[in-house]
Amino acid sequence: MKKEYRTIINDVALPYKWALGRTWTRFFDGLKEEKILGTKCLQCGKTFVPARSFCPDCFVSEMEWVEAAQEGTIVTWTLVDAEYDGQTRKPPYVIALVKLAGTDCCINHYVGGIDLSDLKKVRQKLKEGAKVKAVWSPDKKADIHDIAYFAPVR
Amino acid sequence: MGKSVAIIGTGQTRHGRRQDVCYPDLVKEAVEAALEDAGITLKDVDGVVLGTMPSMMEGVSSTHFYFAEAMGSVGKPVLKVETCGSTGQSIGHCGFFWASSGMADIVLVVGSEKMSEGDGQATMNTVFDPFFQRTFAAGAPGVFTMQSMEWMYRFKIPEDKGREAAAMISVSNHDNAMDNPHAHIRTRVTMDDVKNARIITYPVRLLDVCPASDGACAVIFASGDKAKKICKKPAWVKGIGFRGEEFFYGESDKAIWMSATEAAKEAYSQAGIKDPLKELDVAEVYNPFTYQEMIFYECFGFCPRGKAPDYVLKGTFKKGGRLPCGPSGGTLCTNPIGATGLIRMAEAALQVTGKAGARQVEGAKLALSHAMGGVDQFNGVTILGSEQ
Numbered sequence: 001m002k003k004e005y006r007t008i009i010n011d012v013a014l015p016y017k018w019a020l021g022r023t024w025t026r027f028f029d030g031l032k033e034e035k036i037l038g039t040k041c042l043q044c045g046k047t048f049v050p051a052r053s054f055c056p057d058c059f060v061s062e063m064e065w066v067e068a069a070q071e072g073t074i075v076t077w078t079l080v081d082a083e084y085d086g087q088t089r090k091p092p093y094v095i096a097l098v099k100l101a102g103t104d105c106c107i108n109h110y111v112g113g114i115d116l117s118d119l120k121k122v123r124q125k126l127k128e129g130a131k132v133k134a135v136w137s138p139d140k141k142a143d144i145h146d147i148a149y150f151a152p153v154r
Numbered sequence: 155m156g157k158s159v160a161i162i163g164t165g166q167t168r169h170g171r172r173q174d175v176c177y178p179d180l181v182k183e184a185v186e187a188a189l190e191d192a193g194i195t196l197k198d199v200d201g202v203v204l205g206t207m208p209s210m211m212e213g214v215s216s217t218h219f220y221f222a223e224a225m226g227s228v229g230k231p232v233l234k235v236e237t238c239g240s241t242g243q244s245i246g247h248c249g250f251f252w253a254s255s256g257m258a259d260i261v262l263v264v265g266s267e268k269m270s271e272g273d274g275q276a277t278m279n280t281v282f283d284p285f286f287q288r289t290f291a292a293g294a295p296g297v298f299t300m301q302s303m304e305w306m307y308r309f310k311i312p313e314d315k316g317r318e319a320a321a322m323i324s325v326s327n328h329d330n331a332m333d334n335p336h337a338h339i340r341t342r343v344t345m346d347d348v349k350n351a352r353i354i355t356y357p358v359r360l361l362d363v364c365p366a367s368d369g370a371c372a373v374i375f376a377s378g379d380k381a382k383k384i385c386k387k388p389a390w391v392k393g394i395g396f397r398g399e400e401f402f403y404g405e406s407d408k409a410i411w412m413s414a415t416e417a418a419k420e421a422y423s424q425a426g427i428k429d430p431l432k433e434l435d436v437a438e439v440y441n442p443f444t445y446q447e448m449i450f451y452e453c454f455g456f457c458p459r460g461k462a463p464d465y466v467l468k469g470t471f472k473k474g475g476r477l478p479c480g481p482s483g484g485t486l487c488t489n490p491i492g493a494t495g496l497i498r499m500a501e502a503a504l505q506v507t508g509k510a511g512a513r514q515v516e517g518a519k520l521a522l523s524h525a526m527g528g529v530d531q532f533n534g535v536t537i538l539g540s541e542q
Contacts, residue, residue: 005174007271012213018284028285048405050286056400075404076304079356080292084275088289095290097300097404106404108290119356128307144286 023053026065031146034136036070038103039063046104070134071153072100077111077126079119092116098132098150112149125152155424156254158378158542160388163192164500169369169488170338177212177268178224181370184493185225185264188372192385199374200258202227205235205245205265206492210277212268225264225372238281239440240396240527241265242371242495243534247394249375250536259380265497266370267490274366274491281528287403292355294442295363297529299355301408302445308409309460317357319463320444321348324361324486326472327441331483333512336497338367338488348444357445364442369490371497378542389503392520393427393537395420403529414453414526414533422455425537427520430455434537435518436478436505437471438498440525442485451479454522454535473515481505481513495525499536506540 020028023039027050030037040047041055042062049068054061077096094116097106111132114125132150140146165187172180189195202225209215218227218234237244242265249263275293282288291297306316325345331337343361351359381388395417399406406412418430427433439454441447448462456477457465465471471479480486482501485494502521504510510518519540526533 003174007173010213012210016284020285024285056402056405076300076307078292078296078299078303078358079353080296081353081356082275082292082295084279084293085273086276086279087292095292095296095300097304099404105402108287108403110290123313128304144289 021053023051027051028142031144032140032142036068036100036134036147038066038068040066047102048105049100049103049107068103069101072098072132072150074111074126074128074130074132075099075106076128079116079122094122094126096126096150109147110149111151113151155393156251157256158390159250159253159375160378160381160385160390160542161373161499161503161538162376162381162385162388163188163194163374164503165189165191165372166336166497166500167370169336169367169490171270172268172368173270177214177217177266177271178221180268180368181221181224181264181266184266184370184372185262188262188374192374194260194374194384196226199226199230199260199262201231201233201252201261203233203235203245203248203252203261203263205241205496207238207241207267208236208277208280210272210280211274211491212271221264226262237532237534238527239442239491240495240525240532240534241492242498243396243523243525243536244495246373246496246499246536247396247534249373250391250394253375253377256377259377261375263373263375263496264370265493265495267492268368269366269490270368283401287529295355295358297403298443298446299358301449301530302358302443305409305449311460311463313357315463316445317349319448319466320362321345322466323441323444323447324348327480327484327486330473330481330513331487334482336488337483338365338369339483340487358443362444364486364489367488367490369488369493369497371493371500373496373500373503387507387540389506389538389540390542391536392539393421393424394535395424396532396534398532401529401531408530409449410459411449411453411530413531414450417533417535418454421535421537425539427537430522431457431477433520434477434522435520436481436502436515437522438482438484438501438524439479439522440485440495440498441480442489444486447479450524454524478515481510481515495534498523498525499538502536502538506538
């Protein structure tokens with residue numbers, strides 16, 4: 001018989017206090033007011049959501065605030081059906097990359113408001129280019145979950 | 155390229171669930187094997203490089219302190235390099251830089267992970283920023299699956315065709331792992347097993363996904379002059395490439411994947427490779443996910459964009475095919491992440507020196523090895539050859 005050696009069980013839990021800085025504080029304050037704020041680079045003209053303090057392409061800080069559309073299209077998605085420690089939602093659920101109209105990048109979020117029991121129907125509904133819009137949480141805490149999820153638009 | 159450098163020895167542990175050893179002993183197992191393979195002792199080593207995943211994986215930070223004795227770094231200069239999944243390639247590159255600079259003759263490079271001790275997906279999730287992406291990430295599978303879906307949409311790859319090709323990749327990697335005594339998962343699977351396995355992140359299923367492994371790998375780099383003196387058959391570093399891209403996942407085009415494409419291009423240009431499918435004899439592509447492996451084939455120029463499933467279904471990348479990929483069984487069957495990219499490099503070295511045993515691709519002279527890290531963010535490629 002193979003000998004099993006002992007293991008010691010322990011947890012490492014560490015507290016953190018993450019600074020949002022000026023740009024991301026304003027972005028999250030915007031969510032609380034049901035506004036999705038982005039920044040537009042004055043050099044290349046690209047609009048980024050979430051807002052950035054500098055243009056990731058041009059490396060310049062000359063950015064102007066813009067309010068982004070709350071509707072967009074699905075670029076890609078997946079249905080998560082596996083559990084892991086620290087997960088905020090119980091599977092199954094759908095995550096997606098959503099490109100808000102008029103912006104030049106995608107954001108990660110949940111897609112909700114759909115019946116997940118039939119995969120074929122999910123697949124038909126969540127095609128690339130499918131239109132979705134932000135659904136707001138009734139309870140807002142100025143964080144990313146102020147948007148509850150994106151829901152398909154009929 | 156700087157001065158020429160060669161790999162003169164490699165060592166791997168038996169990978170898998172290694173609760174029979176503590177973490178430093180696992181590292182020592184790989185280091186001992188590499189020293190023996192190179193026919194040198196620790197006294198000959200001028201510097202040591204270590205790489206792992208983020209410390210949360212095993213809950214011990216800055217393990218180059220912890221492993222000082224196990225990796226023989228006491229009294230020597232030591233570096234730790236971390237680029238998430240691409241760590242193995244990054245530390246290999248670091249070994250190359252060190253020996254190539256003329257500051258060291260022999261450099262010992264060690265990659266390790268002991269994933270059975272922590273929670274892989276929870277650790278991987280800490281790689282995402284805490285404000286925007288972390289809660290929507292679903293660890294590595296979520297990201298890599300969304301990328302694969304984006305790729306299939308972009309090139310209009312029918313769902314069934316993608317599924318069929320991905321299943322074939324799983325079957326052939328599992329078959330190959332049977333030839334590799336170091337591999338973690340050594341079981342044959344059928345196409346139906348793969349297609350009916352439980353869903354992880356749709357359409358990716360359990361057998362499309364790598365295991366979480368314990369394992370370590372050590373590779374010894376030597377300056378060209380030293381290698382010629384002490385090694386009968388070194389594996390020469392012909393080219394290296396590494397590229398990173400934006401942090402926000404939704405900002406760059408992952409169906410084309412600049413970092414993978416450009417890292418390979420850079421390595422090919424150094425190695426003088428113009429037609430990789432024709433010139434390479436074997437490739438060890440970092441393939442934790444079957445669907446994603448096909449994107450790499452396209453980025454590395456093994457086939458045109460959007461055509462990887464056709465090439466896979468033709469058997470191009472299988473054992474005996476035009477360009478065998480992952481004769482070791484790949485990342486899909488063994489993934490101690492901090493070691494994985496270095497295992498790809500070690501396997502490539504074994505292939506071009508004819509030391510790969512049952513998994514040897516006959517007559518292999520030129521090999522590609524690769525690893526990917528972060529939120530699809532980094533890619534590293536190393537080309538090894540039998541000739542200087």
